[in-house]
Amino acid sequence: MKRTHHCNELRPAHIGQTVTLTGWVHSRRDLGGLIFLDVRDREGRTQTVFDPSDLPKDIFEKASTLRSESVVEVTGKVRQRPEGTNNSKIPTGEVEVMATTVEILNIAEPLPFQIDDPEVASKVNEEMRLKYRYLDLRRPEMARNLKLRSKVATATRVFLDEQGFLEVETPILFKSTPEGAREFLVPSRVHPGQFYALPQSPQQFKQILMVAGVERYFQLARCFRDEDQRADRQLEFTQVDLEMSFIEREDIYALIEGLLKRVWKTALNMDITTPFLRLSYFEALNRFGIDKPDMRFGIELVDLTEDFRASTFKVFSGAIANGGVVKAINAKGLAGATQGQIETMTEYAKSFGAKGLAFIKVESGEWKSPIVKFFSDAEKKALTEKLKIEEGDLILFAADQWLNACEILGKIRLYCADVLKAQGKLKIPANQFNFLWVIDFPLLSFDKEQNRWYSSHHPFTAPVAEDVPLLKTDPKKVRGQHYDIVVNGVELGGGSIRIHQPAVQETIFKDILQIPPDMVQARFGYMLEAFKYGAPPHGGIALGFDRLIATLCGTSSIRDVIAFPKTAKASDLMTESPAPVEAKQLRDLHIQLKVAPPKETPA
Numbered sequence: 001m002k003r004t005h006h007c008n009e010l011r012p013a014h015i016g017q018t019v020t021l022t023g024w025v026h027s028r029r030d031l032g033g034l035i036f037l038d039v040r041d042r043e044g045r046t047q048t049v050f051d052p053s054d055l056p057k058d059i060f061e062k063a064s065t066l067r068s069e070s071v072v073e074v075t076g077k078v079r080q081r082p083e084g085t086n087n088s089k090i091p092t093g094e095v096e097v098m099a100t101t102v103e104i105l106n107i108a109e110p111l112p113f114q115i116d117d118p119e120v121a122s123k124v125n126e127e128m129r130l131k132y133r134y135l136d137l138r139r140p141e142m143a144r145n146l147k148l149r150s151k152v153a154t155a156t157r158v159f160l161d162e163q164g165f166l167e168v169e170t171p172i173l174f175k176s177t178p179e180g181a182r183e184f185l186v187p188s189r190v191h192p193g194q195f196y197a198l199p200q201s202p203q204q205f206k207q208i209l210m211v212a213g214v215e216r217y218f219q220l221a222r223c224f225r226d227e228d229q230r231a232d233r234q235l236e237f238t239q240v241d242l243e244m245s246f247i248e249r250e251d252i253y254a255l256i257e258g259l260l261k262r263v264w265k266t267a268l269n270m271d272i273t274t275p276f277l278r279l280s281y282f283e284a285l286n287r288f289g290i291d292k293p294d295m296r297f298g299i300e301l302v303d304l305t306e307d308f309r310a311s312t313f314k315v316f317s318g319a320i321a322n323g324g325v326v327k328a329i330n331a332k333g334l335a336g337a338t339q340g341q342i343e344t345m346t347e348y349a350k351s352f353g354a355k356g357l358a359f360i361k362v363e364s365g366e367w368k369s370p371i372v373k374f375f376s377d378a379e380k381k382a383l384t385e386k387l388k389i390e391e392g393d394l395i396l397f398a399a400d401q402w403l404n405a406c407e408i409l410g411k412i413r414l415y416c417a418d419v420l421k422a423q424g425k426l427k428i429p430a431n432q433f434n435f436l437w438v439i440d441f442p443l444l445s446f447d448k449e450q451n452r453w454y455s456s457h458h459p460f461t462a463p464v465a466e467d468v469p470l471l472k473t474d475p476k477k478v479r480g481q482h483y484d485i486v487v488n489g490v491e492l493g494g495g496s497i498r499i500h501q502p503a504v505q506e507t508i509f510k511d512i513l514q515i516p517p518d519m520v521q522a523r524f525g526y527m528l529e530a531f532k533y534g535a536p537p538h539g540g541i542a543l544g545f546d547r548l549i550a551t552l553c554g555t556s557s558i559r560d561v562i563a564f565p566k567t568a569k570a571s572d573l574m575t576e577s578p579a580p581v582e583a584k585q586l587r588d589l590h591i592q593l594k595v596a597p598p599k600e601t602p603a
């Protein structure tokens with residue numbers, strides 16, 4: 001059962017050689033008395049030909065019964081394809097193998113869905129693909145994704161090793177520290193009534209590794225978050241997680257720029273330009289309405305607050321009098337937006353608490369809008385100049401508190417770009433990557449419902465040194481030493497310089513985040529203690545590895561780059577997990593179910 005070549009290897013140079021290929025029957029065509037079997041493996045496919053005039057009857061018959069996806073071993077001689085039958089779409093398309101024997105290693109039953117045609121396969125419903133994931137992963141597009149993922153993982157390890165990083169594994173059975181997302185709990189058999197938690201990230205361990213003198217740590221770390229599955233989230237995902245001692249923010253920027261340069265070269269043979277652009281959190285929101293701006297196109301937010309402060313149009317001047325702002329975007333070429341599209345955008349505005357969405361359509365030399373009649377000539381002039389208004393434009397406004405106004409237009413900006421893309425009016429090359437660092441985040445955000453501050457990144461993030469005195473007097477002004485790396489509107493990762501002084505960390509936990517002292521002790525006591533025995537200044541970052549690979553593969557779904565992902569309903573359709581367990585297992589774990597055991601539970 002030994003092949004001589006893989007299925008993407010044979011070229012005219014091999015003509016005349018006797019070869020053996022192993023793989024799956026990609027397709028079988030019976031043409032003019034001959035049988036053509038395309039044999040496929042991970043690398044590609046090769047055409048083999050069975051000619052009845054050359055072959056013992058039993059071998060020809062074996063070939064003629066073969067169904068798609070059966071596993072075979074074909075031996076034969078490589079020859080030039082006859083004149084006019086080359087297939088320029090595949091690298092082996094100039095040659096074929098004249099079969100002398102075929103071994104059937106495994107017969108495939110009729111398939112639940114067709115996998116040899118990318119057009120057809122891409123339309124198969126995803127639940128089907130996940131149930132039969134082993135078939136789905138055989139598709140060349142999916143095999144390519146897995147291969148690229150593996151290559152990038154290796155390049156990452158090699159790069160970080162060159163930079164002096166040690167790969168250290170941290171525990172999967174951790175302890176509950178419910179600060180961020182909901183955790184998965186694992187009951188302890190040995191300690192009745194006690195639980196481990198699966199780590200949301202190795203954050204605390206990597207900081208402890210710095211106290212342990214490791215200096216440079218990394219890990220392709222599995223992280224677990226029991227969150228309701230929004231569009232493109234997974235319960236478990238992978239991070240390129242790292243931490244370094246004796247560094248400043250600049251060191252992280254340089255390291256990650258170097259890593260991404262290596263990754264883009266390895267995966268796409270592309271040279272990306274560094275250093276990356278940097279934008280403050282304020283500027284990102286103010287100009288793009290989001291903290292992970294897609295900078296491949298403009299449609300920037302324009303501020304009109306001063307122009308409308310004294311306006312007779314009370315919707316605008318009233319919002320300003322309330323401490324708010326007036327902002328607008330110009331979606332060039334979208335004056336023809338349909339009623340439905342305007343409604344969708346209005347719904348976005350309403351989802352942020354706005355009453356409606358003010359807009360102007362510039363059509364046939366006229367400003368079509370119910371609100372224009374309230375504008376003075378000076379206001380119209382300011383709009384025309386600042387928004388560079390021309391025929392065919394669609395102007396959309398937000399009059400609200402600054403953050404809300406930015407976020408409303410940020411969402412609408414992305415929607416407009418999608419519509420313009422679909423109409424062919426906005427063209428973005430597939431290989432364009434606009435990287436940037438978003439920096440100078442506020443350390444804290446305020447939760448109105450709970451009436452308390454929470455950490456914008458996580459509670460271990462250090463404040464900018466000169467802002468520390470403001471912690472007690474004006475917490476919202478304190479900037480964090482936190483950074484996000486963004487590409488094309490996707491947050492690839494984030495991290496921060498950490499607090500390494502136990503007193504500052506305690507202030508953050510107790511005074512700012514208002515975590516009761518006994519809870520601080522129970523959850524983070526060991527960390528505060530560790531910091532008392534020589535903690536070096538340190539910082540780090542984690543990149544979302546699944547999202548990174550999806551970006552490189554040009555797919556919007558991380559499920560396409562994870563071998564065995566879960567569905568939006570948190571199940572694995574192939575293994576049918578989660579599933580009930582036996583009563584004895586529950587007893588051993590000291591667990592009594594409050595819900596009726598699912599029917600399948602064995603007695």
Ligand code: ASP
Pocket residue numbers: 200201202203242494495496540541542
């Ligand atoms: N642990 C953080 C996260 O998962 C990343 C970091 O701060 O290094 O977002």
